[in-house]
Amino acid sequence: MAEKTATDPITETQQTILDASLPHIAFDGWSMRALNRGAEDAGLSPEDVRRVFPDGAIDALEFFTKRADDTMLETLQNEYALSEMKIRERIATAVMVRLRQHSENREAVRRGLAVYSMPWNAGRGMRSLYRTVDAMWHAAGDQSTDFNFYTKRMLLSKVYMSTMYVWLDDHSDNLEETEAFLHRRISDVMQIEKLKAKARDLTNWAPFEQFKAKAAPTSQG
Known part of the structure; x- marks a missing residue:
């Protein structure tokens, strides 16, 4: 090493x-x-x-989030056997590691979200969020390069942000409420992906191809 x-x-x-x-x-x-x-x-x-x-405080906030991403990656590499987990478990682990490291700084995170929500900071906020979820997917071993690359990051952004808002006010033991919410959200996303896969399979199904051919409008002579 x-x-x-x-x-x-x-x-x-x-x-x-x-x-x-x-x-x-x-x-x-x-x-x-x-x-x-x-x-x-x-x-x-x-x-x-x-x-x-x-650039003042916004620079400090970006440094704060970037450092958290780096710490998350280091922790995942050194303390977790991600390769032995299913993909959904890898993602859940990454999200919880990212949140737990801020356990003593929740108010700073809450105030950071308020800063990023300002219209003039929205672009920097989106870049910061993308950097975080991209790091999570890379840690999980994602190697996609097609449209799925962006779909995965968009879906994880929604899961991560909704989970963060639960975490901000979670006073349960060992963040049990946050973790339970996270697993429900991941299950919801996985269900959507399964439905999308079934839809793709259906469009490639031979009878469906025949149906499309018959349903297609014919040119008028």
């Missing part, structure tokens, strides 16, 4: 500021006020914040 490369100075500063800012973000939201307070707690300055997050 290759040795882990050292963190570059900018990323290290971003991590330091973000970690120190998370308690403030829970109250002040994803704002320069929260980042500057975090920087001060870490012995850094507002100039350091502007240097590593030139």
